[in-house]
Amino acid sequence: MSNLLRAGLARYLKNPLTALVAVASLIIGLFSGRNAVCTIDDVYLIALFIAFAAFISLFVGREHGEGGFRNKAVTGYTKGQIFCSEWLLHTAFCLAMLLLFLIGFAPLAHEVLSPVPAGMLALITLCLMMMTVTVVTLLCTLTLLVSQRAVSAILSVLLVVGLLFASYAIDAALTRPQYYLIQHYNEAGEFVSLQKIEDPRYVDGAARTLLTHLSYTLPLGQSEPLLESIAIWNYSNAEADHDFSWLKIIKFLPLYSLGLTTIIGSIGYVIFRRRDLK
Numbered sequence: 001m002s003n004l005l006r007a008g009l010a011r012y013l014k015n016p017l018t019a020l021v022a023v024a025s026l027i028i029g030l031f032s033g034r035n036a037v038c039t040i041d042d043v044y045l046i047a048l049f050i051a052f053a054a055f056i057s058l059f060v061g062r063e064h065g066e067g068g069f070r071n072k073a074v075t076g077y078t079k080g081q082i083f084c085s086e087w088l089l090h091t092a093f094c095l096a097m098l099l100l101f102l103i104g105f106a107p108l109a110h111e112v113l114s115p116v117p118a119g120m121l122a123l124i125t126l127c128l129m130m131m132t133v134t135v136v137t138l139l140c141t142l143t144l145l146v147s148q149r150a151v152s153a154i155l156s157v158l159l160v161v162g163l164l165f166a167s168y169a170i171d172a173a174l175t176r177p178q179y180y181l182i183q184h185y186n187e188a189g190e191f192v193s194l195q196k197i198e199d200p201r202y203v204d205g206a207a208r209t210l211l212t213h214l215s216y217t218l219p220l221g222q223s224e225p226l227l228e229s230i231a232i233w234n235y236s237n238a239e240a241d242h243d244f245s246w247l248k249i250i251k252f253l254p255l256y257s258l259g260l261t262t263i264i265g266s267i268g269y270v271i272f273r274r275r276d277l278k
Helices: 004-014 016-034 042-065 067-072 078-106 118-145 148-175 206-218 221-233 244-250 255-274
Strands: 179-185 191-198
Touching: 016 042, 016 078, 042 067, 042 148, 042 221, 067 078, 067 148, 067 206, 067 221, 078 255, 118 148, 118 221, 118 244, 118 255, 148 206, 148 221, 148 255, 206 255, 221 244
Parallel strands: none
Antiparallel strands: 179 191
16 A cells, blocks of 8 residues: 555645645634634634645545546555545645644744643644544545545535534534523513523433534534633633633543544445445
8 A cells, every 4th residue: 555655645746736725724824823812713724624625525536537546446456445545645634734724823823822831732732633634534535435526525615614513503502501581670660570491492411411422523513622722721821710621621532533533434444445436
Protein backbone atom coordinates (compact mmCIF):
# COMPACT_ATOMS: atom_id res chain seq x y z
CA MET A 1 0.00 0.00 0.00
CA SER A 2 3.03 2.28 0.33
CA ASN A 3 3.09 2.66 -3.47
CA LEU A 4 -0.53 3.81 -3.39
CA LEU A 5 0.30 6.40 -0.75
CA ARG A 6 3.33 7.71 -2.63
CA ALA A 7 1.40 7.93 -5.91
CA GLY A 8 -1.51 9.64 -4.20
CA LEU A 9 0.79 12.09 -2.44
CA ALA A 10 2.46 13.04 -5.70
CA ARG A 11 -0.90 13.43 -7.42
CA TYR A 12 -2.26 15.69 -4.70
CA LEU A 13 0.84 17.87 -4.47
CA LYS A 14 0.71 18.52 -8.21
CA ASN A 15 -2.95 19.55 -8.16
CA PRO A 16 -3.55 23.32 -7.74
CA LEU A 17 -6.65 22.53 -5.66
CA THR A 18 -4.38 21.45 -2.81
CA ALA A 19 -2.68 24.85 -2.71
CA LEU A 20 -6.06 26.58 -3.02
CA VAL A 21 -7.52 24.74 -0.03
CA ALA A 22 -4.32 25.32 1.95
CA VAL A 23 -4.55 29.08 1.35
CA ALA A 24 -8.26 29.01 2.17
CA SER A 25 -7.56 27.21 5.47
CA LEU A 26 -4.98 29.84 6.43
CA ILE A 27 -7.31 32.70 5.50
CA ILE A 28 -10.19 31.18 7.47
CA GLY A 29 -7.86 30.91 10.47
CA LEU A 30 -6.79 34.55 10.08
CA PHE A 31 -10.39 35.76 9.95
CA SER A 32 -11.26 33.59 12.94
CA GLY A 33 -8.39 34.95 15.01
CA ARG A 34 -9.09 38.52 13.91
CA ASN A 35 -12.71 38.27 15.07
CA ALA A 36 -12.08 36.31 18.28
CA VAL A 37 -13.36 38.28 21.27
CA CYS A 38 -13.80 35.76 24.08
CA THR A 39 -13.61 32.63 21.96
CA ILE A 40 -13.60 31.34 18.40
CA ASP A 41 -16.87 31.48 16.47
CA ASP A 42 -17.86 28.01 15.27
CA VAL A 43 -18.87 29.44 11.88
CA TYR A 44 -15.17 29.35 10.96
CA LEU A 45 -14.96 25.65 11.82
CA ILE A 46 -17.94 25.09 9.53
CA ALA A 47 -16.20 26.98 6.73
CA LEU A 48 -13.06 24.88 7.25
CA PHE A 49 -14.98 21.61 7.12
CA ILE A 50 -16.82 22.73 3.98
CA ALA A 51 -13.40 23.34 2.40
CA PHE A 52 -12.47 19.79 3.42
CA ALA A 53 -15.69 18.52 1.83
CA ALA A 54 -14.87 20.21 -1.48
CA PHE A 55 -11.27 18.99 -1.35
CA ILE A 56 -12.14 15.35 -0.70
CA SER A 57 -15.16 15.08 -3.00
CA LEU A 58 -13.35 16.59 -5.99
CA PHE A 59 -10.25 14.43 -5.59
CA VAL A 60 -12.13 11.19 -5.02
CA GLY A 61 -14.67 12.08 -7.69
CA ARG A 62 -11.87 12.52 -10.18
CA GLU A 63 -10.53 9.06 -9.34
CA HIS A 64 -14.01 7.64 -9.92
CA GLY A 65 -14.47 9.52 -13.18
CA GLU A 66 -11.07 8.64 -14.66
CA GLY A 67 -11.24 5.01 -13.59
CA GLY A 68 -8.33 5.38 -11.18
CA PHE A 69 -9.75 2.98 -8.61
CA ARG A 70 -10.48 0.35 -11.25
CA ASN A 71 -6.96 0.62 -12.62
CA LYS A 72 -5.49 0.16 -9.16
CA ALA A 73 -7.60 -2.94 -8.64
CA VAL A 74 -6.49 -4.33 -12.01
CA THR A 75 -2.82 -3.90 -11.08
CA GLY A 76 -3.32 -6.07 -7.99
CA TYR A 77 -4.33 -3.77 -5.17
CA THR A 78 -7.28 -4.87 -3.07
CA LYS A 79 -10.31 -2.67 -2.53
CA GLY A 80 -9.46 -2.60 1.15
CA GLN A 81 -6.01 -1.18 0.37
CA ILE A 82 -7.53 1.42 -1.93
CA PHE A 83 -10.02 2.49 0.75
CA CYS A 84 -7.37 2.72 3.49
CA SER A 85 -4.90 4.61 1.29
CA GLU A 86 -7.49 7.24 0.35
CA TRP A 87 -8.53 7.62 3.98
CA LEU A 88 -4.93 7.99 5.17
CA LEU A 89 -4.09 10.53 2.47
CA HIS A 90 -7.10 12.71 3.11
CA THR A 91 -6.68 12.48 6.87
CA ALA A 92 -3.05 13.61 6.60
CA PHE A 93 -3.88 16.47 4.24
CA CYS A 94 -6.83 17.72 6.28
CA LEU A 95 -4.81 17.62 9.50
CA ALA A 96 -2.19 19.70 7.69
CA MET A 97 -4.97 22.13 6.70
CA LEU A 98 -6.09 22.25 10.33
CA LEU A 99 -2.53 23.16 11.29
CA LEU A 100 -2.58 26.02 8.79
CA PHE A 101 -5.90 27.15 10.25
CA LEU A 102 -4.39 27.20 13.76
CA ILE A 103 -1.27 29.00 12.52
CA GLY A 104 -3.50 31.76 11.18
CA PHE A 105 -5.75 31.78 14.23
CA ALA A 106 -3.38 31.57 17.20
CA PRO A 107 -1.25 34.74 16.79
CA LEU A 108 -4.26 37.01 16.23
CA ALA A 109 -6.24 35.40 19.06
CA HIS A 110 -3.38 35.64 21.57
CA GLU A 111 -5.45 37.66 24.05
CA VAL A 112 -8.15 35.00 24.01
CA LEU A 113 -5.76 32.05 24.30
CA SER A 114 -3.26 33.48 26.79
CA PRO A 115 -5.48 32.98 29.90
CA VAL A 116 -6.01 29.30 29.01
CA PRO A 117 -3.47 26.91 30.62
CA ALA A 118 -1.06 25.18 28.24
CA GLY A 119 -2.36 21.73 29.21
CA MET A 120 -5.90 22.78 28.38
CA LEU A 121 -4.84 24.20 25.02
CA ALA A 122 -3.09 20.92 24.23
CA LEU A 123 -6.27 18.98 25.10
CA ILE A 124 -8.41 21.29 22.95
CA THR A 125 -5.98 20.84 20.05
CA LEU A 126 -6.19 17.06 20.44
CA CYS A 127 -9.99 17.27 20.41
CA LEU A 128 -9.91 19.39 17.24
CA MET A 129 -7.59 16.90 15.58
CA MET A 130 -9.82 13.95 16.47
CA MET A 131 -12.88 15.92 15.35
CA THR A 132 -11.16 16.53 12.03
CA VAL A 133 -10.33 12.84 11.64
CA THR A 134 -14.00 12.00 12.23
CA VAL A 135 -15.20 14.55 9.68
CA VAL A 136 -12.66 13.25 7.14
CA THR A 137 -13.84 9.68 7.75
CA LEU A 138 -17.46 10.66 7.15
CA LEU A 139 -16.62 12.62 3.99
CA CYS A 140 -14.17 10.05 2.65
CA THR A 141 -16.61 7.20 3.16
CA LEU A 142 -19.39 9.14 1.46
CA THR A 143 -17.33 10.10 -1.58
CA LEU A 144 -15.84 6.63 -2.01
CA LEU A 145 -19.32 5.11 -2.06
CA VAL A 146 -20.87 7.75 -4.36
CA SER A 147 -19.12 7.62 -7.72
CA GLN A 148 -20.68 10.74 -9.32
CA ARG A 149 -18.42 13.70 -8.56
CA ALA A 150 -21.12 16.39 -8.63
CA VAL A 151 -23.47 14.34 -6.47
CA SER A 152 -20.79 13.48 -3.92
CA ALA A 153 -19.69 17.14 -3.72
CA ILE A 154 -23.24 18.31 -3.01
CA LEU A 155 -23.86 15.53 -0.51
CA SER A 156 -20.57 16.26 1.26
CA VAL A 157 -21.43 19.92 1.78
CA LEU A 158 -24.96 18.98 2.86
CA LEU A 159 -23.48 16.49 5.32
CA VAL A 160 -21.41 19.20 7.01
CA VAL A 161 -24.37 21.59 7.11
CA GLY A 162 -26.62 18.78 8.35
CA LEU A 163 -24.22 17.99 11.19
CA LEU A 164 -24.26 21.67 12.12
CA PHE A 165 -28.06 21.93 12.26
CA ALA A 166 -28.32 18.60 14.07
CA SER A 167 -25.92 19.78 16.76
CA TYR A 168 -27.81 23.08 17.10
CA ALA A 169 -31.14 21.26 17.39
CA ILE A 170 -29.80 18.90 20.06
CA ASP A 171 -28.23 21.79 21.99
CA ALA A 172 -31.51 23.72 21.86
CA ALA A 173 -33.39 20.71 23.22
CA LEU A 174 -30.88 20.15 26.03
CA THR A 175 -30.75 23.80 27.10
CA ARG A 176 -34.51 24.21 27.23
CA PRO A 177 -35.53 25.10 30.84
CA GLN A 178 -37.63 22.60 32.74
CA TYR A 179 -39.98 25.28 34.08
CA TYR A 180 -41.18 28.66 32.92
CA LEU A 181 -42.78 31.38 35.03
CA ILE A 182 -46.05 33.19 34.39
CA GLN A 183 -46.73 36.42 36.25
CA HIS A 184 -50.34 37.31 37.08
CA TYR A 185 -51.57 40.90 37.56
CA ASN A 186 -54.91 42.35 38.64
CA GLU A 187 -56.95 44.87 36.70
CA ALA A 188 -55.00 47.70 38.32
CA GLY A 189 -51.76 46.29 36.93
CA GLU A 190 -50.51 45.19 40.33
CA PHE A 191 -48.55 41.98 40.68
CA VAL A 192 -50.66 39.22 42.24
CA SER A 193 -48.86 35.89 41.93
CA LEU A 194 -46.17 33.93 40.17
CA GLN A 195 -47.07 30.61 38.62
CA LYS A 196 -44.43 27.96 37.91
CA ILE A 197 -45.33 25.66 35.02
CA GLU A 198 -43.36 22.71 33.71
CA ASP A 199 -42.44 22.91 30.02
CA PRO A 200 -43.86 19.80 28.27
CA ARG A 201 -41.06 20.01 25.70
CA TYR A 202 -38.37 19.61 28.36
CA VAL A 203 -36.21 16.55 27.65
CA ASP A 204 -35.59 14.35 30.67
CA GLY A 205 -34.64 10.81 31.62
CA ALA A 206 -33.25 8.37 29.08
CA ALA A 207 -33.96 10.71 26.17
CA ARG A 208 -31.80 13.41 27.75
CA THR A 209 -28.95 10.97 28.32
CA LEU A 210 -29.18 9.77 24.71
CA LEU A 211 -29.19 13.31 23.28
CA THR A 212 -26.28 14.31 25.50
CA HIS A 213 -24.11 11.44 24.26
CA LEU A 214 -25.23 12.08 20.68
CA SER A 215 -24.21 15.73 21.03
CA TYR A 216 -20.73 14.71 22.19
CA THR A 217 -20.48 12.14 19.39
CA LEU A 218 -21.33 14.45 16.50
CA PRO A 219 -18.20 16.32 15.39
CA LEU A 220 -19.85 19.72 15.29
CA GLY A 221 -21.72 18.97 18.51
CA GLN A 222 -18.33 18.90 20.22
CA SER A 223 -17.61 22.48 19.19
CA GLU A 224 -19.81 23.93 21.95
CA PRO A 225 -17.89 22.49 24.94
CA LEU A 226 -14.58 23.13 23.17
CA LEU A 227 -15.40 26.78 22.51
CA GLU A 228 -16.79 27.16 26.01
CA SER A 229 -13.56 25.75 27.42
CA ILE A 230 -11.75 28.71 25.82
CA ALA A 231 -14.34 31.33 26.64
CA ILE A 232 -14.70 30.48 30.32
CA TRP A 233 -11.07 31.39 31.04
CA ASN A 234 -11.75 34.85 29.64
CA TYR A 235 -14.75 35.54 31.88
CA SER A 236 -12.57 36.13 34.93
CA ASN A 237 -8.87 36.30 35.70
CA ALA A 238 -9.40 34.75 39.12
CA GLU A 239 -8.86 30.99 38.98
CA ALA A 240 -11.25 30.52 41.90
CA ASP A 241 -14.11 31.84 39.75
CA HIS A 242 -13.72 29.14 37.10
CA ASP A 243 -16.16 26.27 36.82
CA PHE A 244 -14.13 23.12 36.14
CA SER A 245 -17.08 20.76 35.64
CA TRP A 246 -16.72 20.98 31.84
CA LEU A 247 -13.25 19.41 32.10
CA LYS A 248 -14.93 16.04 32.68
CA ILE A 249 -16.58 16.42 29.28
CA ILE A 250 -13.57 17.67 27.32
CA LYS A 251 -11.34 14.81 28.41
CA PHE A 252 -13.70 12.23 26.88
CA LEU A 253 -14.41 13.95 23.55
CA PRO A 254 -11.47 12.25 21.75
CA LEU A 255 -12.95 8.89 22.75
CA TYR A 256 -16.33 9.85 21.27
CA SER A 257 -14.56 10.87 18.05
CA LEU A 258 -12.56 7.66 17.98
CA GLY A 259 -15.72 5.59 18.44
CA LEU A 260 -17.61 7.29 15.60
CA THR A 261 -14.54 7.18 13.35
CA THR A 262 -14.14 3.45 13.94
CA ILE A 263 -17.82 2.69 13.29
CA ILE A 264 -18.16 4.81 10.13
CA GLY A 265 -14.78 3.74 8.77
CA SER A 266 -15.55 0.05 9.33
CA ILE A 267 -18.94 0.32 7.65
CA GLY A 268 -17.44 2.17 4.67
CA TYR A 269 -14.59 -0.34 4.41
CA VAL A 270 -16.97 -3.30 4.28
CA ILE A 271 -19.34 -1.70 1.75
CA PHE A 272 -16.51 -0.48 -0.51
CA ARG A 273 -15.00 -3.95 -0.67
CA ARG A 274 -18.32 -5.33 -1.93
CA ARG A 275 -19.01 -2.79 -4.67
CA ASP A 276 -17.92 -2.94 -8.30
CA LEU A 277 -15.35 -0.38 -9.41
CA LYS A 278 -16.15 1.35 -12.69
